[in-house]
Amino acid sequence: MSRLGDVFTFGGTEDKPSRWRRLMGMSFGLVYLFYPITDLTSGNVTGFKAYAEVAALLAFVGFYVATVMSPKNYGRPGRWTLPLLCLTALMAIVFPILFGGGWLALPIYVTVVISMALPMWPALAGMLAMVAVVIVDGLLTRADGATISLLLLQVVTLGVLFMSVRNTRTLVMKLHQAQGEVARLAAGEERLRIARDLHDLLGHSLSLIVLKSELAGRLSDQGSPRAADEIRDIESVARLALQEVREAVTGYRQRGLSEELDNARAALDAASVAVTVRMAGTPLPDALDGLFGWAVREGVTNVVRHARASRCEIIVAYEGGAATLEIVDNGPHAGPYEAGSGLCGLTERVEAVSGSVDAASHPDGGFRLRVLVPVAVDSRA
Known part of the structure; x- marks a missing residue:
């Protein structure tokens, strides 16, 4: 009215x-x-x-x-x-x-x-x-x-x-x-959620499809039988992306950390990036598990798209009064970092639970994405 x-x-x-x-x-x-x-x-x-x-x-x-x-x-x-x-x-x-x-x-x-x-x-x-x-x-x-x-x-x-x-x-x-x-506010919030989820989902899936398509093309030129396997992987990723988009629109998508780590390994492997995953402390609660799953998806998508790295390390720790996630690559990086819409969306999610996101050049070279969430937030999530 x-x-x-x-x-x-x-x-x-x-x-x-x-x-x-x-x-x-x-x-x-x-x-x-x-x-x-x-x-x-x-x-x-x-x-x-x-x-x-x-x-x-x-x-x-x-x-x-x-x-x-x-x-x-x-x-x-x-x-x-x-x-x-x-x-x-x-x-x-x-x-x-x-x-x-x-x-x-x-x-x-x-x-x-x-x-x-x-x-x-x-x-x-x-x-x-x-x-x-x-x-x-x-x-x-x-x-x-x-x-x-x-x-x-x-x-x-x-x-x-x-x-x-x-x-x-x-x-x-x-x-x-x-x-x-x-x-009206609820509708706007829902549109923002869908836009943010679609960006995260499609950014990761399309990057993986592009990488596997390029790999399949090279293998096909070489006459390797692996080209057919890569094409089947592309079909599988495309079907999964379609399913995830539908789930994101209806709000049923739950992104677990373990699932996203598996997807990260597959994406980095297709990009010829060696990946190491290290876990420390106790298992994450459900709320942080889903949040860190989003963070892994966004961080790995940026590594695949922009880093031109040969090595990536993912570290998850839940101890000492806080839960932390670090994604570090050894790709070349110069100049100040400008956050894109994906990282801005991740930052909004993390700040909603009183956490913080730090994205900057790593002191030892490369780039580091670090997510910190206080443990006290878990009881409220």
């Missing part, structure tokens, strides 16, 4: 349906005009005064309807609301004095409009003002105490009721807006 509402309503949230509902609600509310109408139809009022009362009654109903139907936001009167409301209130003050106690119900209508159209404190002040009007006009028209008391009760109860209705509808509309915003 893009807006809080164009008008105050007795029902409905959209402009046109709420207008019809307000008209229906007002038709029931006009019951308080029973006494002025009775004076006219009973013949108690005749001549010029009768015409004057008819004109006054039509004027009040017209301005009341126009005030209710004037565009406005909840608790924020529109351009014409206040002028129309002032005229309607003036009629509610003057007409009982001119035409008698049967018109003392008019402040009730004004109270309802004030309660729905104005913020809480101005609405409360307006309701108290209508209480004063009922008392003063009642005394001036010599209305009995029981009638004045009944009208006062109706002004107060209806005022409080409609202020509560207005506040409730405002909260409901804000809740709908908040729900819509949450849905």
Whole structure:
């Protein structure tokens, strides 16, 4: 829902349906005009005064309807609301004095409009003002105490009721807006997850397909029977990549460290990079196992694509108050390092669990990717 509402309503949230509902609600509310109408139809009022009362009654109903139907936001009167409301209130003050106690119900209508159209404190002040009007006009028209008391009760109860209705509808509309915003944020987060997963998945798989395709081409030129094996491996990697993409889109993909280490060995072997894997400490918990699996995939993909290395070492340790992963290669590296979208995505994942990522040249040459996650995070993951 893009807006809080164009008008105050007795029902409905959209402009046109709420207008019809307000008209229906007002038709029931006009019951308080029973006494002025009775004076006219009973013949108690005749001549010029009768015409004057008819004109006054039509004027009040017209301005009341126009005030209710004037565009406005909840608790924020529109351009014409206040002028129309002032005229309607003036009629509610003057007409009982001119035409008698049967018109003392008019402040009730004004109270309802004030309660729905104005913020809480101005609405409360307006309701108290209508209480004063009922008392003063009642005394001036010599209305009995029981009638004045009944009208006062109706002004107060209806005022409080409609202020509560207005506040409730405002909260409901804000809740709908908040729900819509949450849905938009969730959709954006899901798109980001899918984009990040697809980048990581396809980057690794396509790099491996390219390497094996090049190897199969060289073997085919040499007439080696291994070319057929490499082509079958390409088919297998392509099928696996397709399955992983589907799983990433549906959110079911779980990337275990051991699986990614096997994939890393295969990719590095196809790139003619000697790989050494070292493990230290106890097995990783599930949350870190999946995270480090992502890190291995991203790090090895970068080695295969960019490092031009002949040797790569992968070190995983879970001890000493932290879990660490290091991927070190001996490829040439010069100048400052610029992180790509894959490494940025990995950094977001690691920082989400209070970890850190360091990607820089290794002091002994080559390049090192280091992921550090505090052990205390595991209990929260």
